[in-house]
Amino acid sequence: MKYKHLFLLMALIGILASCDLLSSGDDSTDGTDGTSGGDQLAKEVADAKAFYTKQGAQFKFRVYAFNGDLNNRHEMYLQKIFERNGKISFISESWTTFGGTSFTYKINASGELILDPTIGGNQLNPANENEINAEDQLVVYQYGSGAVTHGAYGNSRGVMHNLSTQKIQQTPMNNSEQGYLLNLKGKSYVFSMGLNSNTGFPSLYTFVPGVPPAADRWDLTDLPNFKNVGINFTNDASKAGNPNKVFWTWVSYDAVNTTNGKIHCVSFDGSNFSAITSKSIGPVGETLSMEKKHMPVLYKNPNNLDQPYIVVRRWNNQNILDIYKYTGTAIETVAEGVSLPTTLPASNGVTREYKEIAFTGNNVYLIARADNKLYRLKGKDWEVIGQNLLTGENKFTAIEGGADGLYLGISYLLQNGNLIRIAGDLVFLKN
Secondary structure, eight states, X not given: OXXXXXXXXXXXXXXHHHHHHHHTTTOOTTSSTXXXXXXXXXXXXXXXXXXXXXXXXXXXXXXXXXXXXSSSOEEEEEEEEEEETTEEEEEEEEEETTTEEEEEEESSOOSSEEOOOEEOGGGOOTTSEEEEOTTSOEEEEEOTTSSOOOSSSOBSSOEEEETTTTEEOXXXXXXXXXXXXXXXXXXXXXXXXXXXXXXXXXXXXXXXOOSSGGGOEEEEEEOHHHHTTSEEEEEEEEOTTOTTOEEEEEEEEOSSOTTSEEEEEEEEOSSOBOOXXXXXXXXXXXXXXXXXXXXXXXXXXXXXXXXXXXXXXXSSOTTEEEEEEEOSSOEEXXXXXXXXXXXXXXXXXXXXXXXXXXXXXXXXXXXXXXXXXXXXXXXXXXXXXXXXXXXXXXXXXXXXXXXXXXXXXXXXXXXXXXSOEEEEEEEEEEO
């Protein structure tokens, strides 16, 4: 008899629960007095657009994690922004109650509300080298070190993944082929200054697919004209936002000492290298040290993709930058002796760290990682701007230069406490 009573009680509970579900069809579990989840998201986007517009910025879109779910903890951070011809793509980091941390992406994002970024899997990480190629596909370059180093001696054990087509280049670079792995017009290359390569001299490696794949190989081409400009060392190779070219910059000194240093740059179109363009820049490091050398890094010039910027960190004080522009026929000085902001974090207590530098028009911008400061170069000093775009605990998470202004990724705290909700906003500051 007691089991019969138990079954009756369970049936009664089920009926009551069904009635409750039927009466709560207004989807008001988010505590918005009957407003549906979709309505709340639309209102949040409208409020964000009104806020940024009032602050003099243009709201582009807001990205939510887990389809904008309102009932669990969800966080979304824009970590890398790509702009080309006004089209925006991004890599984001999300945290959800159910899935933990994952990296997601969206190519050619459209609309003001984005709920469906693609999960990138194990290959996607902002610490890798990532690009949107000429076919509007997301390409990832992974190295054996787990991250990418620019401005030193390159990277090793590189593998290319095309996340858009799910094609993976299975055969990695060898350790002896240390350099910069890039795919251009359907072919993969390694740009190696040769300091750790088989030849000891500047070299270009070309990936040749084998049949079967076990026969894959890297063909070597020596670059003797590079060797003739001096003793080469630190270097960087990058497309710098140009889908049709690779740029390669490096620092050298003559056979006597490092006081007669030069910086060089070339472009590569998949068939030929351009003529070497050089500029004398004075002392560039200690002669007998591989570590104590100037470090050049290439950056996108959104106003002319054929003319990237080169930012050099000085060997004797890495808190000082020299900024140049490669025009194809000359290397022009933009600013020399620029000290990094003293308010930047310093991982070792001395060397200040920044996440990204971006150029647009005549402006140079800089941010640290998840910081509440946006820096703009004024002469040789940095001024903090954009504070009006942040409220509370919101942070700048990414920057990207466009032809007419700066794209900013902002983490926006919507809800705190036990149920944290953070969205990723993209806004635009016109030059």
